[in-house]
Amino acid sequence: MKFDTPATTNPIDRQRVVGKPHDRIDGPLKTTGTAPYAYERHDVFDDPAYGFVLGAGIAKGRIKSIDLADAKASPGVLAIVTAANAGPLQKGDFNTAKLLAGPEVEHYHQAVALVVAETFEQARAAAHRIHVEYARSDGQYDLASVRDSATPAKGAPNDRHGDFDAAFAAAPVKLDAQYTTPDQSHAMMEPHASIAAWQGDALTLYTSNQMINWGKGDVAKTLGIPKDKVRLVSPYIGGGFGGKLFVRADAVLAALGARMAKRPVKVMLQRPLIFNNTTHRPATIQRIRLGADRDGKLTAIGHESWSGDLPGGGPETATGQTALLYAGANRKLATLLAVLDLPEGNAMRAPGEAPGLMALEIAMDEMAEKLALDPVEFRVRNDTRVDPMKPDRPFSQRHLVECLRTGADKFGWRKRKAQPASVREDGWLIGMGVASAFRNNLVQKSGARVRLERDGTVTVETDMTDIGTGSYTIIAQTAAEMLGVPLDRVSVRLGDSSFPVSSGSGGQWGANSSTAGVYAACVKLREAIAAKAGFDAQACDFAGGRVRAGGESRDLADLAGDGITVEDFIEFGDLDKQYQQSTFGAHFVEAAVHGHTGEIRVRRMLAVCSAGRILNPKSARSQVIGAMTMGTGAALMEHLAVDKRFGYFVNHDLAQYEVAVHADIPHQDVIFLDETDPVSSPMKAKGVGELGICGIAAAVANAVYNASGVRVRDYPITLDKVL
Numbered sequence: 001m002k003f004d005t006p007a008t009t010n011p012i013d014r015q016r017v018v019g020k021p022h023d024r025i026d027g028p029l030k031t032t033g034t035a036p037y038a039y040e041r042h043d044v045f046d047d048p049a050y051g052f053v054l055g056a057g058i059a060k061g062r063i064k065s066i067d068l069a070d071a072k073a074s075p076g077v078l079a080i081v082t083a084a085n086a087g088p089l090q091k092g093d094f095n096t097a098k099l100l101a102g103p104e105v106e107h108y109h110q111a112v113a114l115v116v117a118e119t120f121e122q123a124r125a126a127a128h129r130i131h132v133e134y135a136r137s138d139g140q141y142d143l144a145s146v147r148d149s150a151t152p153a154k155g156a157p158n159d160r161h162g163d164f165d166a167a168f169a170a171a172p173v174k175l176d177a178q179y180t181t182p183d184q185s186h187a188m189m190e191p192h193a194s195i196a197a198w199q200g201d202a203l204t205l206y207t208s209n210q211m212i213n214w215g216k217g218d219v220a221k222t223l224g225i226p227k228d229k230v231r232l233v234s235p236y237i238g239g240g241f242g243g244k245l246f247v248r249a250d251a252v253l254a255a256l257g258a259r260m261a262k263r264p265v266k267v268m269l270q271r272p273l274i275f276n277n278t279t280h281r282p283a284t285i286q287r288i289r290l291g292a293d294r295d296g297k298l299t300a301i302g303h304e305s306w307s308g309d310l311p312g313g314g315p316e317t318a319t320g321q322t323a324l325l326y327a328g329a330n331r332k333l334a335t336l337l338a339v340l341d342l343p344e345g346n347a348m349r350a351p352g353e354a355p356g357l358m359a360l361e362i363a364m365d366e367m368a369e370k371l372a373l374d375p376v377e378f379r380v381r382n383d384t385r386v387d388p389m390k391p392d393r394p395f396s397q398r399h400l401v402e403c404l405r406t407g408a409d410k411f412g413w414r415k416r417k418a419q420p421a422s423v424r425e426d427g428w429l430i431g432m433g434v435a436s437a438f439r440n441n442l443v444q445k446s447g448a449r450v451r452l453e454r455d456g457t458v459t460v461e462t463d464m465t466d467i468g469t470g471s472y473t474i475i476a477q478t479a480a481e482m483l484g485v486p487l488d489r490v491s492v493r494l495g496d497s498s499f500p501v502s503s504g505s506g507g508q509w510g511a512n513s514s515t516a517g518v519y520a521a522c523v524k525l526r527e528a529i530a531a532k533a534g535f536d537a538q539a540c541d542f543a544g545g546r547v548r549a550g551g552e553s554r555d556l557a558d559l560a561g562d563g564i565t566v567e568d569f570i571e572f573g574d575l576d577k578q579y580q581q582s583t584f585g586a587h588f589v590e591a592a593v594h595g596h597t598g599e600i601r602v603r604r605m606l607a608v609c610s611a612g613r614i615l616n617p618k619s620a621r622s623q624v625i626g627a628m629t630m631g632t633g634a635a636l637m638e639h640l641a642v643d644k645r646f647g648y649f650v651n652h653d654l655a656q657y658e659v660a661v662h663a664d665i666p667h668q669d670v671i672f673l674d675e676t677d678p679v680s681s682p683m684k685a686k687g688v689g690e691l692g693i694c695g696i697a698a699a700v701a702n703a704v705y706n707a708s709g710v711r712v713r714d715y716p717i718t719l720d721k722v723l
């Protein structure tokens with residue numbers, strides 16, 4: 001089904017099942033430890049061997065020699081894979097550095113060997129008996145010192161609109177400030193893990209991956225085997241946040257280890273390896289210049305961002321939202337990329353907007369103060385109905401002002417004192433902060449197979465993944481709504497590359513795109529059922545496990561025969577050329593800063609979101625609250641500390657890389673504006689999973705400023721910075 005005109009009324013609008021706060025179908029499995037994760041697939045392989053990855057001990061250079069003799073003689077060792085014996089390997093399309101180093105080492109903890117043994121402990125012990133001699137080269141590890149060598153990044157905003165320089169120079173009120181955001185790690189609960197098994201020349205990988213079809217392609221490319229010889233299976237995933245968008249060393253090395261050992265091999269990246277072996281969100285330095293007239297209308301908006309990555313890598317696109325969020329005739333955006341020899345940078349939850357808004361939304365707070373305007377009012381005054389850099393292009397939906405006003409009302413914003421450090425309670429300074437949230441709504445082609453079973457139940461199969469977001473549930477809701485059956489009559493099977501290719505989980509496109517694919521397949525199934533019943537498909541009503549038309553009614557089970565199976569996909573035309581599709585929100589935060597110790601506590605927070613139809617208010621709320629918690633970590637804790645001499649992230653485990661948890665924030669709430677977006681898909685839905693992390697860290701920073709009077713522009717805002 002091609003989606004190229006705005007959606008009209010369709011069966012989803014009935015909202016008998018869709019739009020209801022159903023519990024997650026996979027919830028009991030996950031919370032009782034019975035969801036089979038990749039490393040635990042004892043049901044499919046009886047006798048797997050264990051692989052242990054040895055990471056490089058240098059950040060840049062060459063392997064001079066690897067002596068495997070001691071390791072090979074260790075108890076239980078079955079095979080040792082290195083670049084020297086692995087055969088030719090290509091780099092995957094989605095990898096910047098190779099997943100197996102040698103002889104070149106591109107980054108610290110890049111895999112140099114996989115030891116396969118009968119037990120995990122034997123593999124680990126043997127790995128420590130591999131003797132590697134390195135020739136170390138000099139590398140660049142400090143963003144600030146390579147900043148001046150950065151060049152405009154391809155495909156990223158490097159645009160001008162109007163005459164920024166003149167408008168900024170002429171503005172009666174202006175701000176020119178620099179902000180920094182650190183390197184961050186996804187730190188998902190489930191480490192990257194895979195079990196690989198070969199049957200002849202065909203490979204099956206049970207793994208933990210957000211984008212099954214990308215992964216399948218990259219495994220095939222890396223190993224130089226046909227794509228149809230690779231099967232990826234990833235039905236349950238313990239978090240991804242972008243770190244599992246791409247196959248990593250666990251998958252490729254498990255495949256190589258299994259081939260060499262002639263046994264199924266399971267490989268988990270041990271936690272201390274993940275931070276340097278896999279991807280991370282790159283640090284940024286951002287310069288923001290804002291100019292406004294005395295009425296608080298922005299006349300000049302400049303946003304420059306610097307980040308670094310390995311050669312051939314990409315930037316953190318922190319300037320993206322600045323093209324679209326506020327009105328203003330004159331704009332300058334620059335996204336600059338330098339070469340750094342730190343581990344590979346890549347997408348982490350809301351790449352671009354999350355760190356971009358960490359800077360922009362502090363700048364907006366600073367500017368409001370200069371203008372003596374309320375920060376909510378300042379944002380409202382600079383709302384726009386159209387893409388400011390392409391003024392003939394409207395937003396499909398844009399309810400930023402409603403988000404700000406609703407949030408201000410519900411949060412009790414009127415009690416905020418404009419004068420910082422003016423509210424004290426028991427030694428604590430109390431303040432409130434606000435920030436806008438913005439994240440684009442991307443859409444991706446997505447397919448599904450739907451079957452009406454003999455007993456009238458429905459089965460959906462798609463390679464879509466559920467990374468903890470609720471995909472199983474909203475897909476079941478979609479099929480139940482379309483076919484008029486109760487939710488418990490729908491079975492959903494996900495995360496297997498033998499199923500139709502879906503959008504996968506990334507960029508907050510998964511919920512809308514994958515359910516739209518299921519919608520398309522269900523439209524086809526309704527037609528097939530109607531044909532069997534001799535009904536006109538357009539006139540049919542599907543409800544209560546029956547199909548009705550023209551006063552007649554048939555039971556779905558009676559029509560099913562041996563089962564009716566159809567497959568279809570949704571593909572998107574160029575509506576996104578006519579309309580800018582984005583999601584919006586407003587974050588409100590109350591923070592307390594201790595007057596003597598500088599300890600910072602977030603007391604309560606509220607997000608108001610404008611994101612099209614909310615398919616399941618319960619799972620959507622969980623997504624937004626999770627994102628707000630993650631963003632609070634970004635504001636106050638998260639920071640990969642770079643060893644600038646040796647080029648690695650020092651705090652590479654969960655004891656030292658601190659993240660916020662829900663218990664850190666006593667009160668969190670989310671309001672979804674009641675809306676549908678007919679331009680987004682037949683579901684009229686958009687994503688929220690990344691919207692929730694956009695802007696929240698700046699709202700925390702602004703609350704800390706309002707509480708304490710200390711403006712911190714370098715994240716994370718640790719207590720030493722407010723003293």
Ligand code: MOS
Nearest residue numbers: 242348349506507
């Ligand atoms: Mo997201 S960072 O595209 O998983």
